[in-house]
Amino acid sequence: MKKFLLPIILLLSPSILFAAGASTQLEGGFKIGPAIILITILCVFVLVGVIFRAKDTADFYAAGRGISRIGSGMAIASNWMSAASFLGMAALMYGSGYHGLAYVVGWTGGYVLLLILMAGQIRKYGKYTAADFIGDRYYSQGLRATGAIIAILISISYCVGQFGGIGLMFKWILGLDYAPAVIIGGSVVLAYTLISGMLGVTKNMQIQYVIIIVSFLIPLFILTFKFDYFWLLPQIGYGSVVSDIASGVPIAETTQLFNALGHEYAMVPSPEFVMPWDPATGQTFFQWIAIAFSLMIGTAGLPHVIQRFYVVPKARDARWSVVWGLFFICILYWSAPAYAAFGKILSANPEVGKLAKDAIVVYTAQLGNVNPLIVGLLAAGGVSAAFSTVSGLLVAGSSAFAHDLYVKIINPKASPKMQLLMARLGTILMAVIVTLLALKNWALIAQLVAVAFSLAGVTIFPLFLLGIWWSGSNKQGAIAGLIAGLLVAVIALTYFIAGKEGVTLPYHEFINYWLGAWYFAWIGAPLAIFTNIVVSKLTPETPLEIRKFLVLNVHS
Amino acid sequence: MESNQNDYHISFFKPTTAQAKWNRNLAIKLILIWAVAVFGFHFLLRAIEKPTPEEAYVQYEKVWENISKENASIEEMQKFAHSSLSVLGKVFIKTEQKSALQNAVSWSAFQLADSAQKIMLIDEVIKFETLKSEINSISDPEYIATKRSLSELASSILGLAQNDVRTKLISLELASSDMKVFKAESKELIPSIMSTYLIHNQSFLTDFKFLGFPFHYFYSAVFLLILFVFLCWLYCVRVDKMHLELDIDE
Incomplete structure (x- = not known):
C-alpha cells in the first residue's frame, strides 16, 4: 500500500508544504497552496480535454452515442453548476436564511418543467440553438436575430455573477482587492477559453463534475464530524445545526468547541435564520414565491440548458439525462445550505466581523479549522465551477454572435476563417463587457445570475412553451409576446440599475419590490404568454408546413 | 384542403392523437403534484403561521x-x-x-x-x-x-x-x-x-422536528428536491411504458 501512497504523497508534497505555512486568517496575503491546486485543476481540465479530443476525432459520433445516461447527467450537472450554485446559494442562505431556499427550490424545480414540457420535444424538433428554433418555428429572420441577441444578453448576465465569484476567489487566493482580482480572474478565464478553443479541447464534463462535487463535499464531512453532528450524511446531519441556530447554542460546560479565531461554538437563539419570510431578513412571502417561480420557468428557458438536449442522440436519452442531471445537481444543492448554517454559528461572535457573503463557503471551512489544503481545494473547486460555466457561456454567446447574427444575417458569404475571427472577437468583447459589469459589484452572485433566469423566463420560455405546445402561436403573436416580456424586463432592469447608481426614478420602491430584478418573470412570463395567445388569435394562422412539422415530427 | 389544414393542429388542452392525449394527462398530473408540493405547501405555511x-x-x-x-x-x-x-x-x-x-x-x-x-x-x-x-x-x-x-x-x-x-x-x-x-x-x-x-x-409546521430539522426547513431543503428527482424519474418511466404500449419508436 505504501508503495502506491509514496509517489502520490511526493506528487502532492509541494502543495502540502506550502499549504502548511498558510495562515488560518480569513483574509491575508497570497496563498500558494490554493493557487497551485487551482492551476493544477485547470491544467487537468485542458489536458484531459486534449487527450479526449484525440480519441473523439477518430470516432466522434460513436463516442457521443457511447456516453451513458449517467455520464450525460453528469455533463448536465457540470454545465449547470456554476459559482451561483457553488458559492452563491450558501451566500443567500447565510444572508437571509429560509428565504435563500427559494433559490434552491427554484433552480431544481425548474427541471421538472423542463423535462415534462420541453426536453423530448426540443430534441425531436432538431435545431441546434435557441435562436434557430425561434427563427424556424416562427418563420422569421427578425425573430432569429432577436433570439440570438437575447441569448447573448442572457449569457452576459449569467457571466457577470460568475466573474464576481471568480473575482472573490482570486481575491482570497491572491490576497488582492476585489477590482484587480476580477480583472486578473477575467483575463485568466478568457485565456483559458481561447486556449481551450484553439487546442480544440473537448470538455470532459464528467471529470469536471467529479472534481467540483468532491471539493464541495469533503469540507462538509469534516465540519459535521468536527462539531459532533451526524457526519455520515452531512446533508441530513446539518438539520441539527439549523435547529441549534433557532434555539441557540449555549456555551458548553464540558466539551469545548471553538472556531479558528478561538471563539466558542455558541450563539444566542436566532429563529430568524430558520423561520419563513422573517421580518428580520427584510424578505416577504411574495418574494419567496416570485423568486421560486421565476427561477423555475427561467431554468426551462435558458438557452445553454435547452441546447444540451440537441446534442443527445435520442429523445429518450434526453429525458433520462435530465433525471440523472437533476440528481447530480441536487447532491450540491442538498449540501449548500449546510455551509450557510455552519457559517452562521462559526461567525456569530462580533469579533469575526462582516464577511463577504459570496465567499462564505470558504470562510466557513476556514472558521471551522479545516486543513488549509482542503480549504484551498474548496476555493479552487469554486473557481472551477465558475470557469467551466463561463467558458461554455462565452463560447455559446460568441457562436450566437458569429453564427446566428454575423453569418446568417449580416454577412452570409463570410468565409470559415472570418467566422472564426468573429467568434474570437465576440468572446473577447463579451469578456470585457462582463468584467466591467462585474466590477460594479451590484448584488450577490446568485442574485445576478437570477437576473439571467428572469430574462430567459420572460423571453425564451414563452416562445418555446407555446411554440411546442400550441400550433396556433404564430409570428405576430411571438413578436407581441416578446415585446411584452422585454418591456417588463426593461422596466425592472432600468429601475434596478438606476437604484444601484443612486438615481431615484418615480415609484422606485413600488417597482423595485413588485418587479425585482431577479424575479420579474413572475408577471413578465404570464403577460408574454397571454399577449402571444391574444395576438395569435387575431392574426393569420401559422403556415401549414410548420403545423404539419409539429404534428408529425414533434408530437408523434 | 381546408379539412387537411385543420388536421394539423397541436394544442396542449385539445390533444388530437392518442400519444398527445396520454402525454397531456401525465403532464397535468405531474405538474399538479409539483405545484401543490411547492406552492401549496408555502401557501399553507403562510395561512397557518402566527407571530x-x-x-x-x-x-x-x-x-x-x-x-x-x-x-x-x-x-x-x-x-x-x-x-x-x-x-x-x-x-x-x-x-x-x-x-x-x-x-x-x-x-x-x-x-x-x-x-x-x-x-x-x-x-x-x-x-x-x-x-x-x-x-x-x-x-x-x-x-x-x-x-x-x-x-x-x-x-x-x-x-x-x-x-x-x-x-x-x-x-x-x-x-x-x-x-x-x-x-x-x-x-x-x-x-x-x-x-x-x-x-x-411560526406554526406547528415550523416547530415540529424531523430528522433534526425544523419540519418546514427539511421539506424545502431536502424533501422537495427528492420529490423533483422522483417526478422526473416517474415521468421517464411512464413515457417509456407508453411508447411500449402504443408501439412508438422515437
Missing part, C-alpha cells in the same frame, strides 16, 4: 414602559439589557440598528452600576476601546485580558450567568459615549427593532 415572540421579547414587553419612562427597577433594567443583548447577538442585525441597541445596553449597565463600579466600568470600556483601535490581531494577550475583565465586570452588573452566551458579547457591545444618556432616537427605535428581530412567523 410568535421569543422569550427575550416577552421580557422586554413587560419592562419597556418603565424603561422608557426611566423609572425601572434593577431587575427590570437587567431584563431590558438581556433582551437588547439577545438582539445584538442576532445573525441578521443591521448596522444602523446596532447603535440604538448598544446605547440601550451601555446605558443600562451604567445605570445598574454602583458609584465605584461606574468609574471602573468607564475606565475599562475606554481602555478596551483604545486597545481595539490599536491591535493588529484579536489574539493580542493584553486585548484578551482586558476583554475578559470587562466582560466579567459588566456581566456581574447585568446579572448574566457565567455560561450565558451573552457574556461573550457584552464587552464588544459597550460604548463609552453611550453610557450616560439613553438617547431619544434610540428610545424611539427600540420598539420596532425588538418586534422586527424577536417576533417570528
Whole structure:
C-alpha cells in the first residue's frame, strides 16, 4: 500500500508544504497552496480535454452515442453548476436564511418543467440553438436575430455573477482587492477559453463534475464530524445545526468547541435564520414565491440548458439525462445550505466581523479549522465551477454572435476563417463587457445570475412553451409576446440599475419590490404568454408546413 | 384542403392523437403534484403561521414602559439589557440598528452600576476601546485580558450567568459615549427593532422536528428536491411504458 501512497504523497508534497505555512486568517496575503491546486485543476481540465479530443476525432459520433445516461447527467450537472450554485446559494442562505431556499427550490424545480414540457420535444424538433428554433418555428429572420441577441444578453448576465465569484476567489487566493482580482480572474478565464478553443479541447464534463462535487463535499464531512453532528450524511446531519441556530447554542460546560479565531461554538437563539419570510431578513412571502417561480420557468428557458438536449442522440436519452442531471445537481444543492448554517454559528461572535457573503463557503471551512489544503481545494473547486460555466457561456454567446447574427444575417458569404475571427472577437468583447459589469459589484452572485433566469423566463420560455405546445402561436403573436416580456424586463432592469447608481426614478420602491430584478418573470412570463395567445388569435394562422412539422415530427 | 389544414393542429388542452392525449394527462398530473408540493405547501405555511415572540421579547414587553419612562427597577433594567443583548447577538442585525441597541445596553449597565463600579466600568470600556483601535490581531494577550475583565465586570452588573452566551458579547457591545444618556432616537427605535428581530412567523409546521430539522426547513431543503428527482424519474418511466404500449419508436 505504501508503495502506491509514496509517489502520490511526493506528487502532492509541494502543495502540502506550502499549504502548511498558510495562515488560518480569513483574509491575508497570497496563498500558494490554493493557487497551485487551482492551476493544477485547470491544467487537468485542458489536458484531459486534449487527450479526449484525440480519441473523439477518430470516432466522434460513436463516442457521443457511447456516453451513458449517467455520464450525460453528469455533463448536465457540470454545465449547470456554476459559482451561483457553488458559492452563491450558501451566500443567500447565510444572508437571509429560509428565504435563500427559494433559490434552491427554484433552480431544481425548474427541471421538472423542463423535462415534462420541453426536453423530448426540443430534441425531436432538431435545431441546434435557441435562436434557430425561434427563427424556424416562427418563420422569421427578425425573430432569429432577436433570439440570438437575447441569448447573448442572457449569457452576459449569467457571466457577470460568475466573474464576481471568480473575482472573490482570486481575491482570497491572491490576497488582492476585489477590482484587480476580477480583472486578473477575467483575463485568466478568457485565456483559458481561447486556449481551450484553439487546442480544440473537448470538455470532459464528467471529470469536471467529479472534481467540483468532491471539493464541495469533503469540507462538509469534516465540519459535521468536527462539531459532533451526524457526519455520515452531512446533508441530513446539518438539520441539527439549523435547529441549534433557532434555539441557540449555549456555551458548553464540558466539551469545548471553538472556531479558528478561538471563539466558542455558541450563539444566542436566532429563529430568524430558520423561520419563513422573517421580518428580520427584510424578505416577504411574495418574494419567496416570485423568486421560486421565476427561477423555475427561467431554468426551462435558458438557452445553454435547452441546447444540451440537441446534442443527445435520442429523445429518450434526453429525458433520462435530465433525471440523472437533476440528481447530480441536487447532491450540491442538498449540501449548500449546510455551509450557510455552519457559517452562521462559526461567525456569530462580533469579533469575526462582516464577511463577504459570496465567499462564505470558504470562510466557513476556514472558521471551522479545516486543513488549509482542503480549504484551498474548496476555493479552487469554486473557481472551477465558475470557469467551466463561463467558458461554455462565452463560447455559446460568441457562436450566437458569429453564427446566428454575423453569418446568417449580416454577412452570409463570410468565409470559415472570418467566422472564426468573429467568434474570437465576440468572446473577447463579451469578456470585457462582463468584467466591467462585474466590477460594479451590484448584488450577490446568485442574485445576478437570477437576473439571467428572469430574462430567459420572460423571453425564451414563452416562445418555446407555446411554440411546442400550441400550433396556433404564430409570428405576430411571438413578436407581441416578446415585446411584452422585454418591456417588463426593461422596466425592472432600468429601475434596478438606476437604484444601484443612486438615481431615484418615480415609484422606485413600488417597482423595485413588485418587479425585482431577479424575479420579474413572475408577471413578465404570464403577460408574454397571454399577449402571444391574444395576438395569435387575431392574426393569420401559422403556415401549414410548420403545423404539419409539429404534428408529425414533434408530437408523434 | 381546408379539412387537411385543420388536421394539423397541436394544442396542449385539445390533444388530437392518442400519444398527445396520454402525454397531456401525465403532464397535468405531474405538474399538479409539483405545484401543490411547492406552492401549496408555502401557501399553507403562510395561512397557518402566527407571530410568535421569543422569550427575550416577552421580557422586554413587560419592562419597556418603565424603561422608557426611566423609572425601572434593577431587575427590570437587567431584563431590558438581556433582551437588547439577545438582539445584538442576532445573525441578521443591521448596522444602523446596532447603535440604538448598544446605547440601550451601555446605558443600562451604567445605570445598574454602583458609584465605584461606574468609574471602573468607564475606565475599562475606554481602555478596551483604545486597545481595539490599536491591535493588529484579536489574539493580542493584553486585548484578551482586558476583554475578559470587562466582560466579567459588566456581566456581574447585568446579572448574566457565567455560561450565558451573552457574556461573550457584552464587552464588544459597550460604548463609552453611550453610557450616560439613553438617547431619544434610540428610545424611539427600540420598539420596532425588538418586534422586527424577536417576533417570528411560526406554526406547528415550523416547530415540529424531523430528522433534526425544523419540519418546514427539511421539506424545502431536502424533501422537495427528492420529490423533483422522483417526478422526473416517474415521468421517464411512464413515457417509456407508453411508447411500449402504443408501439412508438422515437
